[in-house]
Amino acid sequence: MRQSQLFTKARREAPADEVSKNAQMLVRAGYVHKEMAGVYSYLPLGLRTLNKIVGIIREEMNAIGGQELVMSELQDPAIWKATDRWDQDVWFKTSLKIGGEIGFGWTQEEAITRIASQHVSSYRDLPFAAYQIQTKFRNEERAKSGIMRGREFLMKDLYSFHATQEDLDAFYERAKEAYSRVFSRVGIGEKTFVTFASGGAFSKYSHEFQTVSSAGEDTIYVSREKGIAINNEVLNDEVLADLGIERDQLEEQTAIEVGNIFKLGTRFSEPLCLSYKDESGVAKPVVMGCYGIGPTRLMGTIVELLADDKGLVWPDAIAPFNYHLVSLGKAGDEVSKVADALYTDITGKGIEVLYDDRDARAGEKFAESDLLGMPYRIVVGKDAVATGMFEVVERATGVVEKKSHDELMFDLRSRT
RNA sequence: CGGGGCGUAGUAUACCGGUAGUACGUCUGCUUUGGGAGCAGAUAGACCGAGUUCGAUUCUCGGCGCCCCGACCA
Numbered sequence: 001m002r003q004s005q006l007f008t009k010a011r012r013e014a015p016a017d018e019v020s021k022n023a024q025m026l027v028r029a030g031y032v033h034k035e036m037a038g039v040y041s042y043l044p045l046g047l048r049t050l051n052k053i054v055g056i057i058r059e060e061m062n063a064i065g066g067q068e069l070v071m072s073e074l075q076d077p078a079i080w081k082a083t084d085r086w087d088q089d090v091w092f093k094t095s096l097k098i099g100g101e102i103g104f105g106w107t108q109e110e111a112i113t114r115i116a117s118q119h120v121s122s123y124r125d126l127p128f129a130a131y132q133i134q135t136k137f138r139n140e141e142r143a144k145s146g147i148m149r150g151r152e153f154l155m156k157d158l159y160s161f162h163a164t165q166e167d168l169d170a171f172y173e174r175a176k177e178a179y180s181r182v183f184s185r186v187g188i189g190e191k192t193f194v195t196f197a198s199g200g201a202f203s204k205y206s207h208e209f210q211t212v213s214s215a216g217e218d219t220i221y222v223s224r225e226k227g228i229a230i231n232n233e234v235l236n237d238e239v240l241a242d243l244g245i246e247r248d249q250l251e252e253q254t255a256i257e258v259g260n261i262f263k264l265g266t267r268f269s270e271p272l273c274l275s276y277k278d279e280s281g282v283a284k285p286v287v288m289g290c291y292g293i294g295p296t297r298l299m300g301t302i303v304e305l306l307a308d309d310k311g312l313v314w315p316d317a318i319a320p321f322n323y324h325l326v327s328l329g330k331a332g333d334e335v336s337k338v339a340d341a342l343y344t345d346i347t348g349k350g351i352e353v354l355y356d357d358r359d360a361r362a363g364e365k366f367a368e369s370d371l372l373g374m375p376y377r378i379v380v381g382k383d384a385v386a387t388g389m390f391e392v393v394e395r396a397t398g399v400v401e402k403k404s405h406d407e408l409m410f411d412l413r414s415r416t
Numbered sequence: 417c418g419g420g421g422c423g424u425a426g427u428a429u430a431c432c433g434g435u436a437g438u439a440c441g442u443c444u445g446c447u448u449u450g451g452g453a454g455c456a457g458a459u460a461g462a463c464c465g466a467g468u469u470c471g472a473u474u475c476u477c478g479g480c481g482c483c484c485c486g487a488c489c490a
Contacts, residue, residue, distance in 0.1 A: 012440060012452070013428050017482050037482065085490075107490065141417060141488060149489085200490080217489080262490080290490090328450060363451035370451090381450055391450095 001321070002343075003356040006030075008043045010368045020215065022300035023146025025307050029371050031320075038143020038151035040296075045372065048320035050154065053295045053302075054133055056185045056317065057156050060178040064171075066131045066158055071111045073135065075103040079110040082271045092137045092151075104137035109268045109290060112159045117274040120286060123163045126276060127171060131158035133295070145215060148256065148300040158291040163276060168263060168287045175291050179209055179259050186298060187315035188305055192258060193229035195220050196239060202265025204242075205234070209259035209293075215304040218257055221250035229253070256301045264288040306396070312373030313396050321354040323412075324374035328362050328381040339380040342390070342405070351412050353378075370395070378408070 008030030018024045018034070026032040031046030042050055058068065080086040080103065092104040105111070112130060120126065136155040143151050158175065162168040176194065183192040188211050195210040210220045210229055219232040223245050230239055230250070240247055266285040269275065275283045299318075306313040316322060325343055329335025336357070343355045354374060356365050362381070369377050379391040389402040392411075403411060 009441090011427065016428065017422090019483065034482095088490075090489080109490080138489085142484095142486095144484085257489095260490095264490095267490095330449080361449060361451085361453065363449095363453080365452090366450075367452045379450080383450085 001354055003354055004358045006044065006354075008045065010371050018146060020144075020146035020148070020300075020304075021307060022148060022215070022303040025303055025312050025371075026147065026300075029312055029373070031312075032147060038140055038149070040147050040150060040152075042296075045320045046299075049314065049318050050295060050299055052318040052320075053186055053298055054154070054156070057182055057293055057295060058133065060182050060185075061129075061131050061156070061158055064129065064174045064178045066129045068132065069115075069130055070132050070134055071105070071108050071115070073105050073137075075105050075108075075111065077101055077103065079114050079272060083110055083268055084271075085110070090138045090140075092139050105134075106136050106138045107155075107290075107292075108132070108157055109159065109264065109288075110272065113268040113272045113274050113288070116159075116161055116286065117272060120161065120274065120276055123276050123278050126286065127160065127162040127167050129158055129160040129171065129175075131156060131291075136294075145217070146300055148215070148297045148304075149217075150296070153294055154296045156293045156295060160289040160291070161274075162287040162289075163278070163284070165265070165287055168265075168289050172261065172263060172289055175261055175289070176207060179261065179291070179293070182293065183209060183211070183258065186302060186318055188258070188302060191305060193220065193222055193227065193255070195229040195231050195255070196234060196243065197231040197260075198234050199263065200267075202267060203263035206260060206262040208257050210255035211258050211301050211305065212253045212255050213301065213304050214254055215301075216254040216256040218255050220253055220255045222253050223249050224251065225249060229255070256297070256304070258298050258301055259291075259293040261291045262289065264290055307373070310367075311371030314373045314375060316375045319373070319375050321352040321374050322376065323351065323353040324369050324372065324377045325353050325355045326365050326369055326377055326379050327355070327357055328365070328379065330359055331357075334385050335380060335382060338385050342378070342380060342408075345405075345409065346412060349409070349412055 010030050011028045014024035014028050018027060026046060027034065030043055033041040033043055035041055077086050090106050093101050095101050133154065133156045135152060137152055140149065140151050143149055160168065160171050162171065183189050192209055192211045195208040196205045197208045199205040208231060210218060220229040221232060221235055222229040226245060265287055269286040269288055274286045276286055278284055303312060323346065325339065327336050327339030329339055343353065346353045373395055375395055377393040377395065384390050389404055390408055392401045392403055
């Protein structure tokens with residue numbers, strides 16, 4: 001895409017009312033726009049990254065057999081009353097003109113359970129897993145930390161349905177592995193730990209995926225040796241014994257919860273009458289699990305971890321564009337002709353490139369390029385025209401390489 | 417929800433009980449062109465309401481909004 005056509009503009013200064021690094025950077029770079037406290041719009045560059053994150057999550061959910069659907073945002077109070085969750089204070093509620101309340105979905109166990117009850121009747125219908133990637137609304141008493149804790153945010157919620165606890169347990173492990181793959185693929189794998197947290201009525205533990213960052217809200221205790229962590233809310237001798245960890249091996253860290261998986265058991269299937277007939281014709285409640293990742297929070301977390309003092313730094317897998325082609329020419333001159341030709345060559349290969357074809361000074365272009373954070377910058381200046389060698393700069397490391405047109409084309413091909 | 421702070425051009429900020437200045441941006445012209453250029457000109461602003469006052473952007477109260485700390489976060 002030609003940057004001259006991009007309607008969003010980068011800003012020199014961060015907005016005064018944003019303190020969090022993720023919001024400051026993303027607003028400055030024109031990735032997001034704040035509508036109100038805790039409510040953000042995703043602009044073209046931001047949406048490209050968000051969609052790539054979502055794409056990775058979708059691939060991993062599909063890989064473990066998840067079936068994608070979209071449930072309604074508007075929620076029927078009846079099913080939430082059945083599970084005794086209509087009175088929670090996280091709800092945004094409104095009323096119908098003809099009378100009666102409805103709510104905006106903040107999670108969707110009730111809805112998916114009722115849907116499942118229309119389609120499951122036999123043990124032969126189980127197991128299965130269904131997920132959606134959808135906006136959630138939570139009436140947070142205090143929105144904070146930029147896009148990481150909003151009142152409106154994107155969520156991937158997967159729900160699994162099983163005949164037995166054993167089957168749930170097995171799927172749960174597969175989901176846990178899929179989650180780890182998601183966090184590795186988006187570039188925060190080394191700092192993200194499977195974290196033991198409170199389990200509720202149907203299992204001893206749930207698992208959170210906690211990314212170590214000073215921007216986090218949770219305190220966890222990391223065992224580097226085991227590669228796991230314990231949420232401070234459940235840290236006690238019994239947990240340490242279960243996990244075979246000595247207390248003095250633990251490292252206290254602040255972390256961001258980027259995912260959570262949870263065994264629900266029959267918490268929802270019983271009140272909502274989701275049952276199946278077993279081999280002997282006996283009706284039994286379906287055993288469920290749920291698995292959440294907030295792609296928008298994940299995006300904020302990635303910014304918190306990877307951005308530097310010059311701006312955003314995106315891993316290849318989720319950058320809006322893989323390359324930032326920066327021309328130092330003026331419209332019509334030799335430099336911009338070479339840059340135009342290179343842009344045509346790159347896009348012709350189906351490679352995503354943001355082309356800074358604007359008539360601006362080099363310093364401004366470089367500073368803005370650093371801010372936008374594409375993984376690689378290709379610079380076309382007088383040098384390139386004279387020598388035929390293009391400068392390729394890796395954003396994360398600042399490492400500069402000179403490449404000929406052919407080398408560059410080969411590199412582009414091998415990278416995808 | 418408890419506590420604290422803050423609302424001034426598009427953005428970031430300054431001063432002031434007598435209608436507001438700077439920088440960046442934007443627009444025009446000239447010069448410049450490898451790390452946020454220079455000169456000249458132009459553009460554009462006091463969150464809303466009430467009160468005090470001869471006069472309020474400034475002081476007081478209320479509302480709305482934003483941020484931070486805490487609580488909360490199936």
